[in-house]
Amino acid sequence: MSESPERPRRVRRKRQLAGAAADAGTSPAVVLATAPPTVLRAGRWRIVAGKEFADHVFSVRFLVLVLILGLAAAGAVYFAAGAIRDAAPSVAGAPSLFLKLFTVSPEQLPSFVVLVGFLGPLLGIAFGFDAINGERAERTLPRLLAQPIHRDDVVNGKFAAGLTVIGLILCAITLLVAAIGILQLGLLPSAEDVLRLVIWLVFAVAYVGFWLAFALLCSVVLRRAATSALAAIALWLVLTLFGALLVGLLAGFIAPAPADATVSQQVANLSLQQELGRLSPNVLFEEATAAILDPSVRTVGFVLPAQVDRAVSSILPVDQSMLVVWPQLVAIIALTALAFAAAYVAFMRQEVRA
Amino acid sequence: MAGADDPPAVDGVPVAIRAKGLTKRYGDFVAVDRLDLSVAQGEVFGLLGPNGAGKTTTILMLLGLSEPSSGSARVLSLDPARHPLAVKRHVGYLPDEVGFYVSMTGRENLRYTCRLNDIDEVEAEPRMEELLERVGLADAADSRVDTYSRGMRQRLGLADVLIKQPQIVILDEPTTAIDPAGVADVLALVRQLADDGVAVLLSSHLLHQVQQVCDRVGIFVDGKLVAVGPMNELARRVAGEGMTVEVAVATDPSAAGSVLERVDGVSSVRRDHRDERLLIVEVERDVRAELVSALVAAEAPPLHVRRRGDELDEIYRRYFGMSEEARERVA
Numbered sequence: 001m002s003e004s005p006e007r008p009r010r011v012r013r014k015r016q017l018a019g020a021a022a023d024a025g026t027s028p029a030v031v032l033a034t035a036p037p038t039v040l041r042a043g044r045w046r047i048v049a050g051k052e053f054a055d056h057v058f059s060v061r062f063l064v065l066v067l068i069l070g071l072a073a074a075g076a077v078y079f080a081a082g083a084i085r086d087a088a089p090s091v092a093g094a095p096s097l098f099l100k101l102f103t104v105s106p107e108q109l110p111s112f113v114v115l116v117g118f119l120g121p122l123l124g125i126a127f128g129f130d131a132i133n134g135e136r137a138e139r140t141l142p143r144l145l146a147q148p149i150h151r152d153d154v155v156n157g158k159f160a161a162g163l164t165v166i167g168l169i170l171c172a173i174t175l176l177v178a179a180i181g182i183l184q185l186g187l188l189p190s191a192e193d194v195l196r197l198v199i200w201l202v203f204a205v206a207y208v209g210f211w212l213a214f215a216l217l218c219s220v221v222l223r224r225a226a227t228s229a230l231a232a233i234a235l236w237l238v239l240t241l242f243g244a245l246l247v248g249l250l251a252g253f254i255a256p257a258p259a260d261a262t263v264s265q266q267v268a269n270l271s272l273q274q275e276l277g278r279l280s281p282n283v284l285f286e287e288a289t290a291a292i293l294d295p296s297v298r299t300v301g302f303v304l305p306a307q308v309d310r311a312v313s314s315i316l317p318v319d320q321s322m323l324v325v326w327p328q329l330v331a332i333i334a335l336t337a338l339a340f341a342a343a344y345v346a347f348m349r350q351e352v353r354a
Numbered sequence: 355m356a357g358a359d360d361p362p363a364v365d366g367v368p369v370a371i372r373a374k375g376l377t378k379r380y381g382d383f384v385a386v387d388r389l390d391l392s393v394a395q396g397e398v399f400g401l402l403g404p405n406g407a408g409k410t411t412t413i414l415m416l417l418g419l420s421e422p423s424s425g426s427a428r429v430l431s432l433d434p435a436r437h438p439l440a441v442k443r444h445v446g447y448l449p450d451e452v453g454f455y456v457s458m459t460g461r462e463n464l465r466y467t468c469r470l471n472d473i474d475e476v477e478a479e480p481r482m483e484e485l486l487e488r489v490g491l492a493d494a495a496d497s498r499v500d501t502y503s504r505g506m507r508q509r510l511g512l513a514d515v516l517i518k519q520p521q522i523v524i525l526d527e528p529t530t531a532i533d534p535a536g537v538a539d540v541l542a543l544v545r546q547l548a549d550d551g552v553a554v555l556l557s558s559h560l561l562h563q564v565q566q567v568c569d570r571v572g573i574f575v576d577g578k579l580v581a582v583g584p585m586n587e588l589a590r591r592v593a594g595e596g597m598t599v600e601v602a603v604a605t606d607p608s609a610a611g612s613v614l615e616r617v618d619g620v621s622s623v624r625r626d627h628r629d630e631r632l633l634i635v636e637v638e639r640d641v642r643a644e645l646v647s648a649l650v651a652a653e654a655p656p657l658h659v660r661r662r663g664d665e666l667d668e669i670y671r672r673y674f675g676m677s678e679e680a681r682e683r684v685a
Binding site: 048 | 367368370372395411419420438439440444452453455456457466469471521582
């Protein structure tokens with residue numbers, strides 16, 4: 001470097017001429033620079049997912065949600081255990097008594113599973129509603145996309161991270177409930193009980209996953225995080241509060257069942273209501289929960305007296321319960337996949353800039 | 355490369371960015387119109403134009419973040435639309451008004467960029483340290499980004515761009531958010547990068563700031579590159595040979611005015627409306643020396659003679675403010 005300071009300037013001049021020559025199209029002298037071979041590790045969405053996961057876990061919303069869900073669940077199971085203990089003499093030896101901890105709703109409190117059905121969507125929405133528009137608002141999206149990742153790595157990583165956090169919270173709270181139950185009742189779950197709980201958890205994660213995917217879609221399509229949260233919450237409230245009402249109205253319109261309706265008219269109306277209702281992930285989750293956590297449930301939906309005439313009440317093994325709710329599981333996963341696919345496509349087609 | 359007949363100077367300096375007929379249409383709106391552009395390694399190229407001229411769209415196409423409607427781009431010999439990861443691994447991009455994750459510290463933000471670029475930790479940590487020092491953020495590195503000023507974010511942005519040791523650096527309006535001292539720092543850094551052999555593409559609407567570091571500039575208006583070349587060459591092309599000269603005299607200005615009018619090459623002389631003693635002389639070519647000697651001969655020596663305005667102002671006015679056909683005439 002001890003040579004004259006003139007040197008860099010000369011080099012610069014030369015380089016500038018190179019660019020100029022290329023512009024002028026005097027091609028024989030133009031050499032294109034090449035990049036060194038680029039080897040990047042596969043599965044680049046995992047880097048995004050790792051960062052998002054850490055963000056979620058250390059966020060205030062994580063703390064608040066765990067606290068709300070944890071308290072509600074602990075309360076529910078405490079009273080459920082009390083009710084079971086009071087009825088102990090009459091229910092001794094009942095099958096899967098342990099699982100009743102999750103489904104019995106004493107006093108005014110909803111049961112644990114109803115609680116998850118109701119508050120689960122909130123969990124999904126909380127971890128998805130500002131996934132993309134948040135990055136836009138903070139102006140981090142162009143910088144992130146300029147790193148060597150594909151565009152879908154962003155949306156995949158965010159969905160994976162959200163799903164992991166949701167799974168973590170649901171598992172932790174279910175374990176908490178089980179632990180309180182064991183302490184309160186002195187009752188240990190059988191292997192089958194555990195298996196049923198694990199299957200139920202899969203349902204629960206898929207169900208909350210739908211709301212995560214839907215919130216993600218809102219965050220892609222809607223520019224502002226507040227709007228996106230409102231849109232997702234609106235759908236959640238409509239489905240939980242007015243879902244049954246809407247389905248009843250619609251079914252009454254398509255297949256009316258007046259006061260003097262024939263049996264077949266009534267059946268037509270009811271089955272339509274049932275089919276329409278199953279478009280909602282909430283209904284699917286309720287049905288699945290009923291059959292998975294209660295081995296005595298042999299069918300979901302309505303049954304005619306003729307169908308249960310002289311039927312011997314008995315309990316189902318796990319695999320038979322699974323058969324009952326297999327369609328529900330497939331449908332929930334399909335709805336989740338649909339919502340995610342919509343978010344994915346919308347994001348891929350969007351311009352990086354506003 | 356040396357041989358019997360030496361290759362021209364351009365030989366051997368590779369071209370890092372090359373665009374040919376690059377076009378981006380949104381429906382009927384043409385954001386970038388048949389852009390031809392080359393940036394050599396070690397060159398600072400200034401893409402100048404008013405806001406909304408298509409600068410950012412061009413940059414996004416070069417990074418593979420937006421697909422061109424037609425035409426082609428080569429970045430380090432790669433097509434950004436087909437090999438976006440390789441391109442993005444070697445190109446550092448500082449977006450306009452760069453943002454960071456505000457709940458993380460500056461250092462954590464850089465660390466995330468390292469992970470995204472597959473820079474392993476052993477290498478990344480000392481590199482981060484050095485860059486934070488270089489951009490003057492060593493003390494603030496462990497504070498959350500929401501405590502940073504805009505200028506600090508901009509400097510963190512520069513560290514974020516350099517951490518991947520890019521071969522090409524693209525800076526979109528890098529000087530808008532920072533104070534004058536910061537601007538000087540940024541420009542010095544840009545110059546240093548270029549001297550190290552990095553190709554720098556600088557987009558800006560602030561002509562005065564970037565002219566100090568750009569080897570060549572391209573004037574970009576309404577999606578078209580209306581002029582390319584070194585700054586002084588552009589100025590000459592715009593202004594032609596004519597200029598405006600300001601002459602101050604101590605004696606009777608009207609007498610001096612009639613003396614000046616007789617000088618060959620002077621097209622008009624008028625009084626400055628604010629200062630009596632100033633004469634504004636429009637000349638067809640640089641005849642400042644003749645003006646002085648004419649005045650001296652007439653015993654009305656000038657107090658000063660100087661060229662009015664700035665070449666840059668001229669460029670700005672001509673290109674950014676002029677009508678369509680006037681622009682075509684110049685081009």
